[in-house]
Amino acid sequence: MEVYDILEKVKSGELSIEDAQLYLRREPFEEMGYAKLDTHRKIRSGFAEVIYCSGKTQQHLLQIFSRIYEQEGEVLGTRASIEQYELLLNEFPNVEYDSVSRIIKIERKDKKHIGKIAVCTAGTADIPVAEEASQTAEFFGAKVERIYDVGVSGIHRLFSRLDVIQSANCVVAVAGMEGALASVLGGVVDKPVIAVPTSVGYGANLNGLSALLTMINSCANGIAVVNIDNGYGAGYIATQINKLGAGNEE
Template identity: 40%
Template sequence: MSGSDEFEIDWDRTRRTGVAEAILCEPKTPAQIDAIVASAAGRRLLLTRLDEARHAALAATTRAALAYDPPSRTAVLGGPAPQVDVGADIGADMGADTGTAIGIVAAGTSDLPVAREAARTLAFHGYRAPIIADVGVAGLWRLTGRLPALRACRVLIAVAGMEGALFSVLAGLVEAPVIAVPSSVGYGVAAGGRTALRAALASCAPGLVVVNIDNGFGAAVAAIKMLRAMG
């Protein structure tokens, strides 16, 4: 079992499914993560839900091998992937100097950790996906001012907490499929992201698809599969 009785990495997943396996670090001990990284033997790995305390508890050799991004709680072993040319220019206002087909929209600054997890997952697989942040519906002009760039995307990932209103508004304005990621940002009845999740599931905007709360990784994988199915 890859040198351990506790794990077996699915190295064949990319060939079989089109996306690589990721290592979910949140329930794992630092020693288990150290062993997993050591077993990679020169191959690339994406690690998710790696908080700063757990990262600090890793062996020095493990930390040195990882490109760690604290806000997204992700780390990459083996360096970035080559960019994938997907051939759609979404414009300099989204931070893109060449074409991309995936855009990420975050309702508020507080949603950025989840948005960054999606962006880092996409980058691991070779897709550049710029983030438009703080365009929630409380100031709708911020979103409508970005519509030309957003409408050039082939897939959009939207991250929102609170009441999750961004999902329905965005999906009603663009042709591209929108993947809703409810975030756990909120308080009172919105605490934990469940209000945003229910709003996304109950949306009257047809075609909106939804992943689990705070699941930026899952949204990114869905976006990759959508793009590849489009051809």
């Protein structure tokens, strides 16, 4: 529950001043022994804590997932395996899993989506990272336009969708190999471009390092770069930018 909701409930008489005071005095995290859930993150940043599923034991994942869902009414996890999905499905029949992005979630169905984020990939092999970005942004309330397989080896494909890309509040450019897509997009849009290097490519791609270095060294303006394969990070930042751009749509 956010501070605004608490104040509204006090105003309407649903919540006493004393109960509201107790709620606000709670520790800003929940101690679970093996984890400290950041229960005030949504109050501070606007978005609740997200679970990085990879590497977590079954018991830890199940308990963390349960607590966030209990508190927020929805929950998002990244880098989840099919085995983790099957574990959570036993407890939460409404849990959803996407094997491409490895996103696992329970999401409110009445959510309003605002603004527009254009998520572009250089190739089809970049789609898993792009889907992590797209689905993260959608979970946090953004409209997403997917524009896939528009890399520089056939740049006419990109230009055919340029009107859609230019109308977005933010652009996410997901590319492996040499990572040139971000520079091209940076030169044709007047909105921020978030570049996501992927580990897609042959030997000298160095698991995404060559794309990362290209993006960092881009001469185009307005480009910011996240870590290799970090679709979640790009989707999160894009959502924040989109909220500013959407303005009074909320």
